Amino acid sequence: MAKVQIRRIASYELPLLEAAVADFLSHAHRLRMKRSKRVLLKPNLLGNFPPERGVTTNPLVMEALVRHFLDLGKEVWIGDSPGGTVNVDRVWETSGMADLAKRYPVKLVNLSTAGFRELQSGEFSVKISEIFWKCGIVVNVAKYKTHGLVGFTGALKNLYGLVPGLAKSNYHSLYPNSLDFSKLLLALYALTRSRLSYNIIDGIQGMDGLGPSGGRTRNFGLLFGSRSVSALDYVAATMMGFAPDDVPYLEEALRMDGILPSRIGVPTSFHGYVIPDADLRAVRFSNRFLRRVPRSARHLMERLYYKRPVISNRCRKCEICVQSCPVQVITPADKFNFPEIDPKACIRCLCCHEMCPHDAIDIHKSLLVKMVER
Numbered sequence: 300m301a302k303v304q305i306r307r308i309a310s311y312e313l314p315l316l317e318a319a320v321a322d323f324l325s326h327a328h329r330l331r332m333k334r335s336k337r338v339l340l341k342p343n344l345l346g347n348f349p350p351e352r353g354v355t356t357n358p359l360v361m362e363a364l365v366r367h368f369l370d371l372g373k374e375v376w377i378g379d380s381p382g383g384t385v386n387v388d389r390v391w392e393t394s395g396m397a398d399l400a401k402r403y404p405v406k407l408v409n410l411s412t413a414g415f416r417e418l419q420s421g422e423f424s425v426k427i428s429e430i431f432w433k434c435g436i437v438v439n440v441a442k443y444k445t446h447g448l449v450g451f452t453g454a455l456k457n458l459y460g461l462v463p464g465l466a467k468s469n470y471h472s473l474y475p476n477s478l479d480f481s482k483l484l485l486a487l488y489a490l491t492r493s494r495l496s497y498n499i500i501d502g503i504q505g506m507d508g509l510g511p512s513g514g515r516t517r518n519f520g521l522l523f524g525s526r527s528v529s530a531l532d533y534v535a536a537t538m539m540g541f542a543p544d545d546v547p548y549l550e551e552a553l554r555m556d557g558i559l560p561s562r563i564g565v566p567t568s569f570h571g572y573v574i575p576d577a578d579l580r581a582v583r584f585s586n587r588f589l590r591r592v593p594r595s596a597r598h599l600m601e602r603l604y605y606k607r608p609v610i611s612n613r614c615r616k617c618e619i620c621v622q623s624c625p626v627q628v629i630t631p632a633d634k635f636n637f638p639e640i641d642p643k644a645c646i647r648c649l650c651c652h653e654m655c656p657h658d659a660i661d662i663h664k665s666l667l668v669k670m671v672e673r
């Protein structure tokens with residue numbers, strides 16, 4: 300039986316986090332924990348967002364993990380590849396990871412620049428950072444959020460940060476819609492799952508609405524952990540209020556792991572618990588709806604059923620969206636104008652919306668999306 304640990308933790312307090320992390324990790328793969336010396340902690344560091352926005356894994360959760368592994372005498376690396384061409388040094392600073400590296404003997408590693416292995420999984424050829432293969436213990440430390448493209452982002456979607464930055468942009472242009480992108484995520488999962496020692500989702504603070512960066516920051520007060528990525532995401536997503544088929548990779552991930560939802564163990568106090576007021580309207584129905592459209596009609600449907608980014612006057616002309624667009628269809632700002640998106644060339648991957656640090660990109664929905672989501 301796959302087990303998911305859950306703690307109610309109202310705010311980021313180090314002693315509480317240390318106790319939870321120690322308890323969670325007592326369920327991790329023991330032999331690997333004992334034998335391996337080097338630990339990779341893989342947070343969600345999507346971009347240049349401060350911890351209080353609820354977009355990135357909180358540095359206090361990371362600190363609890365760092366202290367745990369240093370106490371065990373391990374060598375600790377913290378690694379991610381933020382989206383687009385974002386300056387990684389700024390992300391380390393803003394997210395609180397640089398501060399951790401000043402106070403503890405840990406190494407920050409940019410997964411975009413350390414080389415990669417390109418591996419085949421089904422029809423997909425996936426580039427995965429070399430760092431991932433160099434660490435005997437890998438702890439996946441995700442964030443609890445909605446996601447404009449695939450509905451929900453937890454432990455499985457966090458693995459996308461193992462792909463070097465420029466390859467990520469390329470995949471977004473190759474697989475722009477939610478169904479194809481989810482298949483790529485599942486291929487990545489198939490290639491990496493056996494090396495994941497443990498998985499945590501930081502849901503003490505998270506996000507609903509139109510995540511993963513422009514939604515509403517929420518104090519969910521929940522910390523989740525499991526050895527199984529698919530069981531963990533299933534429990535966390537359904538607790539947020541998603542039906543399993545709202546998230547296009549979820550049921551297939553469970554199938555790959557041979558896990559039946561009814562056989563996933565959670566603490567008794569969380570049986571049947573659903574967060575009462577999570578706002579999923581903007582992300583929930585799209586995926587389920589699209590999946591029921593026959594493949595032959597999908598092209599037409601995508602022309603009628605879409606969400607497209609629009610740059611608002613909240614824009615501060617930082618140019619991050621320009622650099623993040625995988626198909627380079629955003630014209631840079633000038634003295635008088637905001638950046639401009641070419642609507643005909645836009646593939647609607649929503650990377651620009653995801654990466655904008657100032658929540659300045661709105662999502663306009665087609666009439667059909669509005670009707671379906673009503």
Ligand code: SF4
Nearest residue numbers: 614615617618620655
């Ligand atoms: S839309 Fe956002 S990311 Fe793009 S330039 Fe404006 S503030 Fe920067």
Ligand code: SF4
Nearest residue numbers: 624645646648649651
């Ligand atoms: S403009 Fe935004 S949504 Fe359109 S292709 Fe570029 S990053 Fe994707």
